[in-house]
Amino acid sequence: MIYLITGGERSGKSGYAQKLALELSNSPLYVATARKWDDDFQNRIDRHQKERDEHWTNIEKEKYLSEIDFSGKTALIDCVTLWLTNFFIDTKNDVELSLEEAKKEFLAIAKHKNANIIIVTNEIGMGVHAETHIGRKFVELQGWMNQFLATNADQVVLMVSGIPVKIKG
Secondary structure (H helix, E strand, C coil): CEEEEEECCCCCHHHHHHHHHHHHCCCCEEEECCCCCCHHHHHHHHHHHHCCCCCCEEEECCCCHHHCCCCCCEEEEECHHHHHHHHHHHCCCCHHHHHHHHHHHHHHHHCCCCCEEEEECCCHHHCCCCCCHHHHHHHHHHHHHHHHHHHHCCEEEEEECCEEEEEEC
């Protein structure tokens, strides 16, 4: 099963996804896609790590999620926005190449047998219009990837103010 959990910033996505993962498995994987850009980001990573107990196996993987064996496991991938940022930066802001690489990685992990994959993403296009050209390009990348993920997911949940709203599955 592939679950996509989407919503705005601080909408409760990660908390909901963690609860779902623990309902599906006593020992889920937590796949963190963040790069440690600065101290502020490290604080955010530390906070997220404190939210998880000994039931979790933590894996840090910035881009190539297909290198992880998801077969027979429950895994939470948090989050698509940070994952896409890594492709976007490494391709020098090439939207098409970033999208192609991310789709290829997703399709590879979706093939794993008997896996529950929970993916957290952000609806960044619902807020204020990006001020910069690069920001607008990234919003396009995120939107196209979210559409691709939602099309391929078995279940999609939109988080609104901490409330899960099932929109697919």
